[in-house]
Amino acid sequence: MRIGDLHTEAGGVINDVTIAYRRWGEFRGDPDGMNNLVLIEHALTGDTNVADWWCDLLGPGRALDTDAWCIVCTNVIGGCQGSTGPASEHPDGGRWGSRFPAISIRDQVTAEKQFLDALGVSRIHAVLGGSMGGARTLEWAMMYPDKVNAVCVIAVSARASAWQIGIQSAQISAIERDPAWQGGDFYDTGASPDAGLAAARRIAHLTYRGEQELDERFGAARQDGENPLGTFRDPAQRFAVESYLQYHGRKLVERFDAGSYVTLTEALNRHNIGRGRGGLNKALAACTVPTMIVGVDTDILYPYHQQEHLSRNVGELMGIARISSPVGHDAFLAEFRQMDRILRRFFVLSVLDEDAQEDDGYLI
Incomplete structure (x- = not known):
């Protein structure tokens, strides 16, 4: 549903917003x-x-x-599942990419309020x-x-909190350091920062799950058929928990946009009621x-x-x-x-x- 333009808390404008x-x-x-x-x-x-x-x-x-x-x-503004986000077409041509303004949690709620207004619900x-x-x-x-x-x-x-901002900024950094990121303007270049997004997800997933659960499931076990205790470090020889985190990184890359991940993670950093x-x-x-x-x-x-x-x-x-x-x-x-x-x-x-x-x- 189209909800018109969204004026962000920090002074940006996102034109002709769609909310799925x-x-x-x-x-x-x-x-x-x-x-x-x-x-x-x-x-x-x-x-x-x-x-x-x-x-x-x-x-x-x-x-x-x-x-x-x-x-x-x-679907939240800035996302990639039907609502307007960095991967969406820009009114002036191309994708929003780096032109997509930084948003806050309040901007997300403002967009939802405009969505309900468009539905005729107050x-x-x-x-x-x-x-x-x-x-x-x-x-x-x-x-x-x-x-x-x-x-x-x-x-x-x-x-x-400082802990949340720190861990979330590390995830953003993992994406921005991927050479394919190109300042957020990787769309339509034939490359995307998949490695950076997968690394960000691995960092995040460690904060989503409990230490007790991960240790009970994996401990220090090696991945089946692999040996992470060899003479030299070999990234192909992994502990079981490494394989698990890499799996979740790949799964996110298959369904999520790196630009949206950066945009929404930054919104979490700005959260302060x-x-x-x-x-x-x-x-x-x-x-x-x-x-x-x-x-x-x-x-x-x-x-x-x-x-x-x-x-x-x-x-x-x-x-x-x-x-x-x-x-x-x-x-x-x-x-x-x-x-x-x-x-x-x-x-x-x-x-x-x-x-x-x-x-x-x-x-x-």
């Missing part, structure tokens, strides 16, 4: 008041196909009940998402508190949207203490839930039974809160 989306379930209610629309926010390299990455949670009678809710998931029941999707969810509550009834913020922090709002705690305290916070006890990338910080300071705390798992950050995509209970509880509380607001005359 998918929908499950039928819309019911008032587009400007109480309705059943739920916006799902995908993670960094995710896409609109919630039925794929949250397959056990979406469908009739499931936590994301498509008989009860109209579920919508957009209010939604709930927003929920994890990781980068959690950052977008949190910004929805900060930017448009009068447009959403409740939010569920999963596995993210109030701002990017306190910017321009008097600091983190003041901003959180001013949040009037009922907020469920979810974290993972073994998360290396967004440690659980960051979700505890959110819960202690957010103005309208609906509750906090902890996923217990050796998987690490990706547990919100893997621990379906725990996520099922959490999301069911979230929707029960969100409906109770909506009913209370209606009784108080808050909703029209």
Whole structure:
């Protein structure tokens, strides 16, 4: 869907933006008041196909009940799964490439708000998402508190930490140091920074999974038929965990664009809900949207203490839930039974809160 031009927080302009989306379930209610629309926010390299990455949670009678809710998931601005991003055609010809402005999490939410405006919907029941999707969810509550009834913020922090910026900048550097990157203008050159993107993914994947899980699965074992303990180092002779990480690097190269990876990772580096709002705690305290916070006890990338910080300071705390798992950050995509209970509880509380607001005359 075309949503017009997007003016970024930092002063850039992205012309004639397209936002791709998918929908499950039928819309019911008032587009400007109480309705059943739920916006799902995908993670960094995710896409609109919630039925794929949250397959056990979406469908009739499931936590994301498509008989009860109209579920919508957009592809983020700057992405590469149908929405306008660096690989898209530029209005002046060629690809956007290096001409694509840097974007923030707030810009991503602004694009989604323009998308909903284009649909003719001015209010939604709930927003929920994890990781980068959690950052977008949190910004929805900060930017448009009068447009959403409740939010569920999963596995993210109030701002990017030095650790997160550092590890994410290392991923960006891996791509930019690939000779095929060409300053971001590699499109239509016959080459792409696949090696850099695969290396970035290997770095990232180590932060997505738990140390305990990786060690239990691989330890110091060698890859079958290979010997990494020879007289000289040989990159063809690998430990098992090296083969695993290389596999995930190759899989990302097959489905994702390096320009989008740099753009979206930079957006995560810019994540800071306190910017321009008097600091983190003041901003959180001013949040009037009922907020469920979810974290993972073994998360290396967004440690659980960051979700505890959110819960202690957010103005309208609906509750906090902890996923217990050796998987690490990706547990919100893997621990379906725990996520099922959490999301069911979230929707029960969100409906109770909506009913209370209606009784108080808050909703029209």
